[in-house]
Each structure stands twice: as C-alpha cells, then as structure tokens.
Amino acid sequence: MKKQQPTKKIIFHSEKEMPLAPYSLGSMLHNRTGAWRNIRPEINLENCIQCGICWKFCPDVAIYIENEYPVVDYTYCKGCGLCAEECPVKCITMVEEEK
Amino acid sequence: MNHPQKKKQNKMRLTLPLEEYMHSGHLACQGCGATLAMRYVLKALGQRTALCIPACCWSVIDGPFPYSSLDVPIFHCAFETAAISAAGLKAGLEMVGDHETQVVAWAGDGGTFDIGIQALSGVAERNDDIIYVCYDNEAYMNTGIQRSSATPFGAWTTTTPVKHYKNRPKKDIDAILAAHRIPYVATANISYPEDLYRKVLKAKNIKGTRFIHIYAPCPSGWKTRPEDTIKLGKLAVQTCIFPLFEVEEGSTWKINIKPREKKPVEEYLMRQGRFRHLTAEAIALIQEEVDRRWARLLKYEETSPL
Ligand code: SF4
Ligand code: SF4
Numbered sequence: 491m492k493k494q495q496p497t498k499k500i501i502f503h504s505e506k507e508m509p510l511a512p513y514s515l516g517s518m519l520h521n522r523t524g525a526w527r528n529i530r531p532e533i534n535l536e537n538c539i540q541c542g543i544c545w546k547f548c549p550d551v552a553i554y555i556e557n558e559y560p561v562v563d564y565t566y567c568k569g570c571g572l573c574a575e576e577c578p579v580k581c582i583t584m585v586e587e588e589k
Numbered sequence: 590m591n592h593p594q595k596k597k598q599n600k601m602r603l604t605l606p607l608e609e610y611m612h613s614g615h616l617a618c619q620g621c622g623a624t625l626a627m628r629y630v631l632k633a634l635g636q637r638t639a640l641c642i643p644a645c646c647w648s649v650i651d652g653p654f655p656y657s658s659l660d661v662p663i664f665h666c667a668f669e670t671a672a673i674s675a676a677g678l679k680a681g682l683e684m685v686g687d688h689e690t691q692v693v694a695w696a697g698d699g700g701t702f703d704i705g706i707q708a709l710s711g712v713a714e715r716n717d718d719i720i721y722v723c724y725d726n727e728a729y730m731n732t733g734i735q736r737s738s739a740t741p742f743g744a745w746t747t748t749t750p751v752k753h754y755k756n757r758p759k760k761d762i763d764a765i766l767a768a769h770r771i772p773y774v775a776t777a778n779i780s781y782p783e784d785l786y787r788k789v790l791k792a793k794n795i796k797g798t799r800f801i802h803i804y805a806p807c808p809s810g811w812k813t814r815p816e817d818t819i820k821l822g823k824l825a826v827q828t829c830i831f832p833l834f835e836v837e838e839g840s841t842w843k844i845n846i847k848p849r850e851k852k853p854v855e856e857y858l859m860r861q862g863r864f865r866h867l868t869a870e871a872i873a874l875i876q877e878e879v880d881r882r883w884a885r886l887l888k889y890e891e892t893s894p895l
Binding site for chain 1: 611816
C-alpha cells in the first residue's frame with residue numbers, strides 16, 4: 491500500500507449540480523482525521539523486525555509500507571494506540587501531541 | 590524516513606494481501622473493531638463486491654453523502670432489510686448476466702439478531718446466493734449503546750443500567766443459522782485476521798447463503814481503552830466466550846481454535862467498563878454459562894455430522 495493523498499471536498503453551488511440519486515461522488519480522504527489525535531505513535535525503525543503487525547491492525551489504514559518498513563501517516567492516524575500495544579518488540583511509543 | 594541502513598533490507602512479512610478497498614478518513618471511533626472487520630473482509634472479497642448496509646455503525650463510518658470510504662459500491666437499505674436487499678440485488682445482477690459479483694449484506698448485531706432476523710431467516714431458508722456478515726459489537730452502538738439481543742449477560746448499556754444490568758444470555762445466532770441448514774456458517778474475530786480472511790475466501794467459493802459472524806470490540810460502547818481492542822478479541826477466544834468455529838451444511842461443526850488452557854472469564858470482563866459492576870457471584874454465573882456453551886460446542890464437533 492502506498493501513501494494516500496488527501497482529496498478535495500465536494501461542494502455543490504446549486505441544487506442543479508447535485509446528482510439525481512444520492513450516490514457517492516468522491517472519497518472520504520478529504521477528512522484529515524489526524525486532527526482527532528491526542529497521542530501520536532512514533533516508530534523506532536532501529537528495532538523494527540518488519541513483522542507487519544502494526545500495519546495489519548491499524549483500524550484507520552494509517553500505516554503504509556515504504557522500503558519494506560512501516561510508516562505512520564499522520565494525516566489520518568487517530569492515535570488509538572493499537573499499533574504500539576500490539577508491536578511484538580515494543581518499538582512504537584505513543585507520545586503526547588503538543589499544539 | 591531514515592531507515593536503519595546497517596540492517597539488510599528484508600521483506601516485510603505480511604500475512605494479508607496489500608490491496609486496500611477501505612481507506613482512511615472514515616468516521617469510526619479510535620480503535621474500532623468493526624472497521625477492521627470491513628478492511629479484512631474486503632481484502633478477501635476484492636473489487637467485484639457490492640454491499641448492502643442497513644442502519645448500523647457502518648452506515649455512519651462510511652461517511653455522509655456524497656462521500657464514501659470504500660472502493661466498492663454500497664447500497665444503504667432499511668434497517669430490517671439487509672438480507673433481502675442483498676438477495677434482490679444479487680437476483681438483479683444475475684438478470685443482467687453478472688454471475689461474478691459477490692453481494693454482501695453487512696449488518697450490525699441489532700440489524701441481525703433483532704430487527705433483521707426475519708429477512709435473514711427468509712433468505713437463509715430460500716438459500717439465496719449472498720454472503721451475510723454480521724459484525725457484532727453487542728449493542729446498538731450507533732444510536733447510543735442500547736441493549737440488543739446480542740448483548741451478553743451482565744453487561745451495562747444505557748437501557749440496562751448498572752442496577753438492572755442485562756439478565757438474559759446472548760442469543761445464539763450461529764446455532765439459529767446452522768439450523769437453517771445453509772451451506773456455511775462461521776464465526777470470526779478481528780484479532781485473528783488470517784483466520785477471518787481464510788473464512789471469507791472459503792465463503793466466496795461457496796454458492797448459497799453464507800453467514801459470517803464477526804466479533805468486533807467497541808471501545809466507546811464497552812468502555813474499554815481503544816488500544817485494548819485486539820487484546821479483547823484474543824481474550825474472547827481464549828476464554829471461550831466467543832469461540833471460533835465453522836458449520837457446513839448445518840451439520841458438520843468444526844472448532845478452529847481450542848485454547849490449550851481456558852482463561853477465566855474474569856480476565857476478559859474486568860478489562861471492560863461495561864462489566865465492572867459485576868459481583869463475584871455474577872461472574873461465577875457467567876463462567877458457568879460459558880463452560881456449558883463450550884462443552885456443548887465440543888459435543889457438536891465430536892458428534893458431527895449431526
Ligand atoms: S495509533 Fe491507531 S490509528 Fe494511529 S497508526 Fe497506530 S493503529 Fe493506526
Ligand atoms: S509491529 Fe513493530 S516490529 Fe512489527 S512492523 Fe510494526 S513497528 Fe515493526
């Protein structure tokens with residue numbers, strides 16, 4: 491899986507622009523759920539054994555794989571902490587967000 | 590990203606395919622189990638899939654009009670009609686010559702155990718060619734944690750407050766479906782994604798009504814820590830509260846994971862705010878019921894085909 495790119499919001503300026511039936515026209519990728527996060531996962535790749543468990547259990551598909559290592563996508567990571575909890579070598583730490 | 594250079598670049602050891610049909614930006618709470626269920630099921634079913642989703646968490650998670658967080662078409666149907674809408678959609682596709690697309694009814698426990706059971710039973714009896722997935726978070730979570738018939742004994746919900754916690758056991762939906770003698774009934778758990786994936790693949794290659802019951806922890810409704818979601822799923826299997834099994838043709842029962850040592854239910858219950866009020870006697874009652882159900886399941890397997 492590659493890094494996902496945020497999309498634009500769909501805005502209708504008048505009723506005429508709306509489809510006749512309520513079908514979907516675009517993806518939720520415009521919704522940057524990273525704003526929900528209080529704590530952020532940080533992966534220490536030095537200790538990572540490339541097991542893919544963090545990738546597998548992320549409910550937000552916010553971990554992608556680059557050069558055979560996991561990378562957290564902070565645009566979308568909601569900070570649930572599942573990846574840090576399940577990493578078998580505990581190389582992910584959750585750190586407080588400051589902002 | 591600064592990758593550790595001294596190490597050899599081994600391949601990631603992935604146990605599931607890389608393709609994603611669900612993407613980020615969806616509206617699920619942190620640590621949502623239902624979301625993982627969808628992610629794994631779609632990995633197994635692939636692009637040629639259409640979903641019918643009645644009122645449930647997933648009708649919200651997916652996103653409001655005009656957006657969607659899935660790469661497959663979804664039909665939002667009325668609460669009680671998941672199974673029959675899916676069967677109708679399948680029949681329509683057959684009419685236009687599409688025999689390949691898998692139609693999936695995707696409902697929560699409320700839409701399956703309570704409100705949708707009539708339509709589901711009808712579909713199962715006719716053996717209509719759909720996959721029915723129930724992701725079970727054990728209450729009406731989407732509307733504010735009201736009790737459903739999937740809520741386990743002892744649980745707090747907003748309609749079963751601590752003083753009057755639920756005093757009836759969880760409905761045994763798998764046995765009900767197996768009694769319809771449909772080709773495939775299976776339970777699965779988001780903490781065992783490889784097992785879940787295998788079961789969905791297996792279901793994909795069977796014709797007729799296939800029912801998959803997925804255990805999906807809900808941190809907001811269960812009052813658990815979001816990072817505990819996977820732990821809870823594992824404990825549910827290790828305590829035999831939610832055993833993993835398959836039933837073929839309603840008669841051949843097979844248990845997939847038999848814990849070498851059954852953990853006490855207390856370990857599972859005490860991690861959850863919704864059970865924190867339980868007294869030692871109530872926990873003993875739950876243990877007794879779990880043991881009884883497990884013994885019955887073992888017997889089913891032993892005496893298969895029933
Ligand atoms: S904290 Fe949760 S949402 Fe963020 S990357 Fe880890 S598992 Fe995914
Ligand atoms: S779970 Fe931990 S060890 Fe495994 S790939 Fe992720 S960061 Fe690396």
